[in-house]
Amino acid sequence: MAIPGVQILAPPVSEHQAAVIDEPAQRFVATLQRAFNARRLELLQRRADRQIEIDAGRLPDFLPETRGVRDDPAWRGAPPAPGLADRRVEITGPVDRKMVINALNSGASTYMADFEDSTAPTWANCLDGQVNIRDALLRTIEYDAPNGKRYRLRPAGELATLLVRPRGWHMEEKHFLVDGAPCSASLFDFGLFFFNSARASIAAGQGPYFYLPKMESHLEARLWNDAFNLAQDTLGIPRGTVRATCLIETLLASFEMEEIIFELREHSAGLNCGRWDYIFSFIKKLRNHPDKLLPGRGDVTMTSPFMDAYVRLLIKTCHKRGVHAMGGMAASIPIRHDPAANEAALAKVRADKLREVRAGHDGTWVAHPDLVKVALEVFDEHMPGANQLFVRRDDVTVTAADLLSTEGLAEGFGEADLRLNMNIALAYMESWLRGVGCVPIHNLMEDAATAEISRSQLWQWARHGAATREGRRVTAAWAVELLGEETDKFRAAMGEEKFAASKFELARKLLSGTIQGKEYSDFLTTLCYDHILSIPERP
Numbered sequence: 001m002a003i004p005g006v007q008i009l010a011p012p013v014s015e016h017q018a019a020v021i022d023e024p025a026q027r028f029v030a031t032l033q034r035a036f037n038a039r040r041l042e043l044l045q046r047r048a049d050r051q052i053e054i055d056a057g058r059l060p061d062f063l064p065e066t067r068g069v070r071d072d073p074a075w076r077g078a079p080p081a082p083g084l085a086d087r088r089v090e091i092t093g094p095v096d097r098k099m100v101i102n103a104l105n106s107g108a109s110t111y112m113a114d115f116e117d118s119t120a121p122t123w124a125n126c127l128d129g130q131v132n133i134r135d136a137l138l139r140t141i142e143y144d145a146p147n148g149k150r151y152r153l154r155p156a157g158e159l160a161t162l163l164v165r166p167r168g169w170h171m172e173e174k175h176f177l178v179d180g181a182p183c184s185a186s187l188f189d190f191g192l193f194f195f196n197s198a199r200a201s202i203a204a205g206q207g208p209y210f211y212l213p214k215m216e217s218h219l220e221a222r223l224w225n226d227a228f229n230l231a232q233d234t235l236g237i238p239r240g241t242v243r244a245t246c247l248i249e250t251l252l253a254s255f256e257m258e259e260i261i262f263e264l265r266e267h268s269a270g271l272n273c274g275r276w277d278y279i280f281s282f283i284k285k286l287r288n289h290p291d292k293l294l295p296g297r298g299d300v301t302m303t304s305p306f307m308d309a310y311v312r313l314l315i316k317t318c319h320k321r322g323v324h325a326m327g328g329m330a331a332s333i334p335i336r337h338d339p340a341a342n343e344a345a346l347a348k349v350r351a352d353k354l355r356e357v358r359a360g361h362d363g364t365w366v367a368h369p370d371l372v373k374v375a376l377e378v379f380d381e382h383m384p385g386a387n388q389l390f391v392r393r394d395d396v397t398v399t400a401a402d403l404l405s406t407e408g409l410a411e412g413f414g415e416a417d418l419r420l421n422m423n424i425a426l427a428y429m430e431s432w433l434r435g436v437g438c439v440p441i442h443n444l445m446e447d448a449a450t451a452e453i454s455r456s457q458l459w460q461w462a463r464h465g466a467a468t469r470e471g472r473r474v475t476a477a478w479a480v481e482l483l484g485e486e487t488d489k490f491r492a493a494m495g496e497e498k499f500a501a502s503k504f505e506l507a508r509k510l511l512s513g514t515i516q517g518k519e520y521s522d523f524l525t526t527l528c529y530d531h532i533l534s535i536p537e538r539p
């Protein structure tokens, strides 16, 4: 053990990987872990306690104890940092080397390098991702593909500003132990990036910028803020250099938007409507309330009343505090082989971006380089300045009941919705278990957040014995039977040999367990994580 208390259970496999996790970097991550892991675990316990209260009927509401923060008109978030003043189109994607270059070159204003929803956190993906984003900021990143295509960065002035999304507080990095316990994956991803690249990001005229996922309370934002302060102090970087945009993508966080900006004040770069996790969280948090069942996922849209309420509240809150209100991800992606279907997909993205800019968002997300132009055209036309912070939305009043309402939604779901959820969950999990965290399925972008909706709906419909539109009650036994049929469709399409070499059988087994389980698994990723570890067997 080179550093007391630190154990790496799978050695880096290249000199590049070894360089991003050298002894000083390990020491830095261990410092963060020792300072903050106990609080992280307490906050996770608090999530579990809160769930018990919700199950017992105490539904979420705005917090009385933080009324002072909400009512104080004086405070503001930080002004936009260099490279973040105009964020009209942000491209996101996994930290794969080729995609990092493509994203930086895409013409988007910023690029979110994602260790969360779109990355399956194999040890290799996590370490290579760190290498790639470090090289991106050093401007040395290059890639020569096996097909002969060469990937090089455009000139510095044409590159997107880099933001990094570490994994959420619920995840652990089981390859890296500190004092015998797995490291928080958030602190691992954040710490390695900060240690290796914070100075390079400043030298590139930017700064260490982050997107923070899946938080459920302002206390979790406070934990991030404390980690930022310790990291900056340790490296002698002035406090307030970091900027972080918080995804509001859990139901509980939507009741604490203002408090979350407040906690991060000097580090805050606004909020983002993480719509897919938000829908997942709505299902998850209210899962034991039969009156809160959602229709099939295709029928839950951004114009569904509870989603519209969340968007309006987010924009109003951000602009009141002078920070960006970022829009989210339309799941439609280009369909290369079918021009008519492609045009229909682009039209959906265009309509989504138009809704966002009209609502007052300061920018939006796209999933694919070809969509940058589509989103830019809409924002350029409707947002001539760098942002629309001046859109105050004082007209907006959103109540707790609005955020929790299932009024105005399509009625129920059919057997086709059940089967579609199974098909998507199986295909996504199979891919994730092979180390690929974002895939096109039925011409839509699917990642951990979208797949969670499918997985959770299956659990919830079976848990409540909900009836399909055709009039059949969903039982665990019937769900398992259908899951077998859906798995067999993949088997038939692929042939026995390919099926046997795939992860479909494992995906079926894991999904079957979670659908039937009396206890709900909090995250698909934590459920599947042990199956992607590369820790050698001990003798």
Ligand SMILES: CC(=O)SCCNC(=O)CCNC(=O)[C@H](O)C(C)(C)COP(=O)(O)OP(=O)(O)OC[C@H]1O[C@@H](n2cnc3c(N)ncnc32)[C@H](O)[C@@H]1OP(=O)(O)O
Pocket: 091, 092, 093, 094, 098, 099, 100, 102, 103, 114, 117, 118, 276, 277, 329, 333, 334, 366, 367, 368, 369, 438, 439, 440, 444, 445, 446, 447, 449, 450
């Ligand atoms: C809910 C949320 O959290 S949303 C945020 C997380 N999700 C994401 O970020 C989505 C990221 N997007 C992707 O991973 C991909 O676009 C997919 C998987 C959806 C589709 O990928 P593909 O099927 O490979 O798309 P396609 O074949 O059309 O790609 C064309 C080119 O664009 C590149 N590309 C596609 N998406 C991206 C991206 N997001 N960033 C950078 N490059 C990209 C491909 O690598 C490929 O490059 P090449 O021509 O040099 O080989």
Ligand SMILES: O=CC(=O)O
Pocket: 117, 247, 249, 273, 274, 275, 276, 277, 278, 328, 329, 449
């Ligand atoms: O992270 C984004 C989301 O929609 O989830």
Ligand SMILES: [Mg+2]
Pocket: 117, 213, 214, 247, 249, 274, 276, 277, 449
């Ligand atoms: Mg998300």
